[in-house]
Amino acid sequence: MSRSLLVTLTTSPYASSRARAGLDLALASAAFDKPVSLLFLGSAVLQLLDGQDTEALGLRNQRKTLDSAVLYGIDAIYADAKALAQLGITQQELPDGCQTADAAQIRKLLNTYDQLVSV
Amino acid sequence: MSEQLPMGSFDKEGFLRQLSDWSPAVAQQIAEREGIALSDAHWEVLNLLREYYRRFDDSPVMRALVRFCRQELGNDKGNSMYLLTLFPGSPAKIGCKIAGLPKPDNCL
Amino acid sequence: MNYALLVLASPASGTSNLTAARFARELVKQGHTLSRVFFHDAGTETGLVSRVMPQDETDARALWRELSTHHNTELVLCIASSLRHGVLDTTEAERYERTNTIDPAFVIGGLGLLVEASETADRLITFGASV
Numbered sequence: 215m216s217r218s219l220l221v222t223l224t225t226s227p228y229a230s231s232r233a234r235a236g237l238d239l240a241l242a243s244a245a246f247d248k249p250v251s252l253l254f255l256g257s258a259v260l261q262l263l264d265g266q267d268t269e270a271l272g273l274r275n276q277r278k279t280l281d282s283a284v285l286y287g288i289d290a291i292y293a294d295a296k297a298l299a300q301l302g303i304t305q306q307e308l309p310d311g312c313q314t315a316d317a318a319q320i321r322k323l324l325n326t327y328d329q330l331v332s333v
Numbered sequence: 334m335s336e337q338l339p340m341g342s343f344d345k346e347g348f349l350r351q352l353s354d355w356s357p358a359v360a361q362q363i364a365e366r367e368g369i370a371l372s373d374a375h376w377e378v379l380n381l382l383r384e385y386y387r388r389f390d391d392s393p394v395m396r397a398l399v400r401f402c403r404q405e406l407g408n409d410k411g412n413s414m415y416l417l418t419l420f421p422g423s424p425a426k427i428g429c430k431i432a433g434l435p436k437p438d439n440c441l
Numbered sequence: 442m443n444y445a446l447l448v449l450a451s452p453a454s455g456t457s458n459l460t461a462a463r464f465a466r467e468l469v470k471q472g473h474t475l476s477r478v479f480f481h482d483a484g485t486e487t488g489l490v491s492r493v494m495p496q497d498e499t500d501a502r503a504l505w506r507e508l509s510t511h512h513n514t515e516l517v518l519c520i521a522s523s524l525r526h527g528v529l530d531t532t533e534a535e536r537y538e539r540t541n542t543i544d545p546a547f548v549i550g551g552l553g554l555l556v557e558a559s560e561t562a563d564r565l566i567t568f569g570a571s572v
Contacts (some may be wrong), residue, residue: 235449238521242553
């Protein structure tokens with residue numbers, strides 16, 4: 215049985231290539247049959263926002279690609295509740311099935327997986 | 334066949350250099366060079382690939398393509414055998430090439 | 442113990458890349474096994490042959506090369522990130538009609554190689570996560 219993996223994303227979607235690289239890492243791991251979940255901390259919750267338009271940026275749309283995660287077998291997506299509150303992001307702007315997690319829940323998550331990769 | 338693109342429009346692997354050059358006629362042209370005669374069944378998957386790209390801003394790997402086909406077309410068509418019959422060898426890669434999607438980066 | 446490393450930081454910014462190289466060197470010195478290091482995102486710039494560091498700064502690439510030469514550590518650059526960061530081996534250079542820019546101590550490969558290493562290693566350690 216493959217080891218389970220929690221990929222923690224910590225950066226906003228377009229400030230650098232890091233958000234994309236983290237998502238690619240998660241999708242690839244899932245494509246190789248690892249059980250993978252995603253945790254968005256701090257400004258990384260901006261990656262989850264609905265209605266991103268990257269046309270003028272000339273970049274690929276992070277939220278759109280995130281929506282393909284379920285096709286790779288990634289079912290669990292967690293978002294930092296405190297960061298969501300600070301940025302005024304509501305549940306309806308998040309992907310379907312995205313769960314919010316407070317500090318205690320995040321601590322618990324970090325202890326649930328065999329492996330953690332923070333990007 | 335109308336609007337055949339010159340050879341210079343394709344790279345060495347036969348991918349379009351400019352994605353905006355794509356048209357159904359260009360798809361025919363690419364498919365011919367891959368030795369594939371496009372049928373309605375091919376077009377069903379090619380349209381789905383273009384829909385995948387429109388929706389997810391990414392070229393799918395095989396696993397994601399199979400699931401997407403299963404979700405949109407049902408179990409009969411959402412399996413790798415079916416896709417391999419239509420696009421022998423590497424369905425995701427060849428499908429992307431004919432559908433005018435970005436060249437997959439060989440990550441998987 | 443058998444380790445796998447994931448390096449996300451470029452050697453050109455910050456200290457994470459060099460820290461990772463020093464950590465790797467220390468691992469093998471203490472008798473641990475380091476069969477593969479996977480470089481992802483800006484970390485792939487580690488394999489760029491054209492980088493020149495100031496003479497009075499430590500060149501992380503030299504440390505990585507040493508691991509490859511003396512301890513058979515495989516240095517793998519993520520293919521998607523490599524393209525984005527300008528590191529091309531002969532195959533990719535031909536594929537994209539450019540020139541080769543990779544240090545021969547490194548190889549280009551898919552993320553599957555990270556997955557494989559993470560499944561076989563006792564520990565997977567990441568360097569260069571954003572803080």
